[in-house]
Amino acid sequence: MLETRGLYAGYKELHILFDVDFKAERNKITAVVGPNGSGKSTLLKSIFGFTTIYDGQVVLEDRDITKLPPHEKTRLGIAYLPQTDNVFTELTVRENLVIAGYILDESEYQDRLELALSVFPELRDKMDRKAGMLSGGERQFLGIATALIRKAKVLMLDEPTAMLSPKFASQIFERIVNLRDELKLTIVLVEQNVIKALEISDNAFMLISGKVAFSGTARELLEHEKFERFVVGYTL
Numbered sequence: 001m002l003e004t005r006g007l008y009a010g011y012k013e014l015h016i017l018f019d020v021d022f023k024a025e026r027n028k029i030t031a032v033v034g035p036n037g038s039g040k041s042t043l044l045k046s047i048f049g050f051t052t053i054y055d056g057q058v059v060l061e062d063r064d065i066t067k068l069p070p071h072e073k074t075r076l077g078i079a080y081l082p083q084t085d086n087v088f089t090e091l092t093v094r095e096n097l098v099i100a101g102y103i104l105d106e107s108e109y110q111d112r113l114e115l116a117l118s119v120f121p122e123l124r125d126k127m128d129r130k131a132g133m134l135s136g137g138e139r140q141f142l143g144i145a146t147a148l149i150r151k152a153k154v155l156m157l158d159e160p161t162a163m164l165s166p167k168f169a170s171q172i173f174e175r176i177v178n179l180r181d182e183l184k185l186t187i188v189l190v191e192q193n194v195i196k197a198l199e200i201s202d203n204a205f206m207l208i209s210g211k212v213a214f215s216g217t218a219r220e221l222l223e224h225e226k227f228e229r230f231v232v233g234y235t236l
């Protein structure tokens with residue numbers, strides 16, 4: 001389980017998150033929803049080590065990892081895929097995958113590559129294409145594939161369907177479900193597409209102005225009597 005306990009974080013003197021208790025259970029999809037600017041991305045960045053943490057803890061399987069730098073968190077199996085810039089656009093698909101596996105020996109790399117390509121078979125015939133020439137959806141596939149090569153156990157996805165057509169967005173949602181069910185990954189999903197995200201998620205957190213306004217199951221949030229107001233007006 002990945003958790004934050006009483007987390008206060010932000011950017012230097014700009015405080016964004018206040019007393020956030022967050023939990024991503026193993027082998028579950030946890031949605032993080034909330035209005036623009038409520039701190040969803042900041043939560044992911046704080047877990048990964050890209051913000052200033054004023055107080056509180058980031059905990060992975062009961063180990064305090066608050067102060068570990070991002071590369072150490074990667075080694076522990078946490079992957080953070082930002083909304084953009086999650087692949088090297090000037091490099092080919094193959095080169096992106098090779099770089100992700102640079103610490104693996106050849107046979108381990110081949111095994112991980114096969115696994116990643118079995119989840120995202122559409123990358124197979126695009127191996128020599130520059131990542132920058134892929135469609136937005138394919139680029140997301142590649143980003144997640146590189147995380148699989150790095151042996152990620154926890155995937156933190158920041159708006160993976162942003163700017164995608166509805167067709168590609170539903171493909172991404174389907175693959176996220178596969179990653180949970182077939183590879184048993186733990187997934188944290190920040191999404192603007194709230195209803196779709198909640199439909200595939202097990203648990204949900206809503207942030208408003210940097211504070212947890214709701215935590216429970218995704219179904220509880222979807223069926224909440226104030227859900228319309230949550231989503232439309234984001235008021236409690």
Ligand SMILES: Nc1ncnc2c1ncn2[C@@H]1O[C@H](COP(=O)(O)OP(=O)(O)OP(=O)(O)O)[C@@H](O)[C@H]1O
Nearest residue numbers: 011014016034035036037038039040041042043192
């Ligand atoms: N690198 C940064 N430096 C300073 N302030 C930042 C930085 N990144 C984000 N912020 C500020 O932190 C606040 C929360 O932003 P954040 O991106 O976490 O919100 P969000 O809920 O993910 O929003 P959105 O849904 O629009 O992506 C915003 O006021 C934003 O301007």
